[in-house]
Amino acid sequence: MSGGMSDVLAEHLHVYNSVNGIELKTAKGRGAYIKDIFLSDVYMENVHRGIKATGQFTNHPDDNYDPNALPIVAGISFSDIVGVNITTAGVFSGIDESPFTSICLSNVSLTSSYDPSSSWMCAYVEGSSVNVLPEPCPELQVSWPSPSTDCFIFLNPNSQVAAL
Template sequence: MGGYVRNIYMSNVTLAGVDVAIRFTGEFGEHPDKFYDPKALPLIEKVTIKDVTGENMKVAGFLEGIEGDIFVDICLSNRTLAVTSVSPWNCSYIQGYSNLVSPQICETRKRKIFAVHYSSCYHL
């Protein structure tokens, strides 16, 4: 395993004039030194972000896991973001739960990426 990020809880946030409201990405392309293990993938799970409002933003979010290493239990709730982009979300290799999120989050034609149950989310 390449480390982990889990059990993160963030709430009651107001944003204004930012380019991207929220960004998760596993594709940085940088490593601390030449001894890193390129096969060591991170565990990203149980991240809850709720009660967020925002105005005058370009993009609501980039939620980008890693092929073969899906970020799981990413939970977004009660988020209202006023964005200027016609494509407010960019999502890949991620799954989770969403409720009362505007603009609507990360749906593909084949399946809803955010479909797991609320009980999978991290709670304080």
């Protein structure tokens, strides 16, 4: 990702026998942004990592990139996600100088036969969660004032929504 990605709606997804169920990736030197993304109604089975968002991607198209360009990753919502036989529920690995912000998890259930206490790994990320099993890392445990509130984003009403 170098040019930016925003106002994306992805729903009704089925993922089977995969390394990653949902993956967003960027890196220092990429700049731009990943923002206002809404993923919902996802079913995954036999997946190594249910959700992965990383700022540690190392590939660049050539050597002429600005190593100081920092991407912005914000406003990402994951809602109504069910996973069966998931090894690691989630990995959120932001960038020290540009943490991932406004990450929102709502109604996410990712089951596995592995140790649930080590199923989320987080660094340089902040966000909220409600109704998430196994319990996410502390950086994603901020709750809303009302436990019945779902996380959401407002997609730009002028955006074109494409079927994925």
